Amino acid sequence: MPPFVPLTLFALVVAAIIAHVAVPSVRGWLWKPIAGLGAFMLVALWYLGLVWAPPEQFMSDVGRILYVHVPHVWMALLAFTLNVGCAVAYLMKKSFVTDALAESAAEVGVYFGAVGVTMGSIWARPTWGVWWDWDPRLISTTVMLLAYVGYLALRSFTEDPERRATWSAVAAILSYVSLPIVWFSVRWWNSLHQVQSSPSTVDKPMVQVLRWGAITLLCFLYVFIVKRYQIARSRQTAAMELPPLEAPRPEAA
């Protein structure tokens, strides 16, 4: 697979999300075949990851966890990238559509990140001998996830939709600073967590299963974001229809 293919796939997912938002006729059906494809690929991932792929040279069968752990963390990073893109777009042009999309991407990113970190912990127990280690990669990932949990919490602090959107857009940009720190932490500091592998250093069947897992979760990333977006838009609409708060009555003299 040429190196530009993963980025092209992500661009396709972003294009499909934009189509979902912008084209009402697409909204009703596009998610269904993609969800079906994701479900089929998830079932196949069990076979490919547990049976078809060879055991890793040193980790042996425990290395099979990486086919699900790594794609989950990738999806979290992609969702947070979409979140910051929507936040910047909102600050450039105020639109509740980008605000709702940012909220959806953040929640889906937190989900994928939390599952990915938990899988990493399961992998660490037989590999490192511990469930958790205060390692630069693990600390920075935890800080990143907590930043996005804080972002989601911040959104419930104010009732005013415009103020909420502006505050959270700024918080999204600040939270995104943690992402390059997570990515480069294994190179910047002496980390127990291994550095990123490249397809040239990994056996071909292993790369294929890893990519299969990534495409599987990319399908779910799309479905989860667009369905969560519908919920966010519905809440925005409900908030807009609320009657304005009554002004305090002046006390009778």
Add this chain to the structure above:
Amino acid sequence: MKTLVAASVLFAGLALADLPAAEQKPEVVPEAAAPKHPQGIENAGAGVISGGWEYVYAAYTLGTLGVLGFATSLFFRRPKAQPERTS
């Protein structure tokens, strides 16, 4: 006298130098304690993790349940159909 003893030790050492080393018995791994390895434990290099399937199944189950759980949460939070407005 000391010279004689030193010379004797030296000659004895030289005489023993070409003797074959004592045979070392290969380490026997008891059947019950031998961990399972796909290529056989005798071919497993130092530092190779063996077993651990319970962790593998736990991770895959977590991933699948996570997808099902998040999908279910989205289903229950889905926007309700707006009632038709009469006026």
